Amino acid sequence: MSAEGENVIFIGKKSVMNYVLAVLLQFDVGNKVVVLKARGKAISKAVDVAQIVKRRLLGGKVEVTSCKIDTEEVGEPPRKVSTIEIVLEQTA
Amino acid sequence: MSAEGENVIFIGKKSVMNYVLAVLLQFDVGNKVVVLKARGKAISKAVDVAQIVKRRLLGGKVEVTSCKIDTEEVGEPPRKVSTIEIVLEQTA
Numbered sequence: 001m002s003a004e005g006e007n008v009i010f011i012g013k014k015s016v017m018n019y020v021l022a023v024l025l026q027f028d029v030g031n032k033v034v035v036l037k038a039r040g041k042a043i044s045k046a047v048d049v050a051q052i053v054k055r056r057l058l059g060g061k062v063e064v065t066s067c068k069i070d071t072e073e074v075g076e077p078p079r080k081v082s083t084i085e086i087v088l089e090q091t092a
Numbered sequence: 093m094s095a096e097g098e099n100v101i102f103i104g105k106k107s108v109m110n111y112v113l114a115v116l117l118q119f120d121v122g123n124k125v126v127v128l129k130a131r132g133k134a135i136s137k138a139v140d141v142a143q144i145v146k147r148r149l150l151g152g153k154v155e156v157t158s159c160k161i162d163t164e165e166v167g168e169p170p171r172k173v174s175t176i177e178i179v180l181e182q183t184a
Contacts, residue, residue: 068159
């Protein structure tokens with residue numbers, strides 16, 4: 001799990017730009033670290049969000065400092081689903 | 093890019109189990125490192141492949157040692173696409 005004081009955004013069914021905005025807002029209020037979490041098909045979207053923030057919007061000021069993949073059990077009966085956790089950190 | 097001697101599997105439109113088999117074959121012929129690469133929507137599938145190999149089939153014998161995300165330009169006109177590179181390494 002994430003350390004204290006970090007801000008976690010769960011990537012779901014909204015549009016990519018929706019989550020990009022959420023990340024920017026987190027940095028805007030002074031957070032140095034934003035964590036993106038996603039499961040299943042939303043994993044690709046989480047990577048898109050991270051890359052758009054990094055390349056287009058906060059180029060040079062934000063880096064991906066960690067990218068972890070894992071498996072979770074969800075639903076009934078339980079079903080294994082892949083997860084990703086991407087850590088974005090402000091560097092300047 | 094990946095170091096020499098590593099084996100790269102590009103995750104595309106085939107089924108997850110197809111790629112899982114490809115990874116197992118690479119380990120079976122003696123490779124210690126297998127690299128999964130994927131773009132766009134196939135990113136989730138690459139994570140699934142890595143997790144299935146790690147958890148279900150070679151549990152305890154294979155670890156995800158690196159997970160990098162990046163952006164590539166593809167097509168005409170060029171369009172930015174997110175990419176992922178997952179490194180699986182045999183530990184025992």
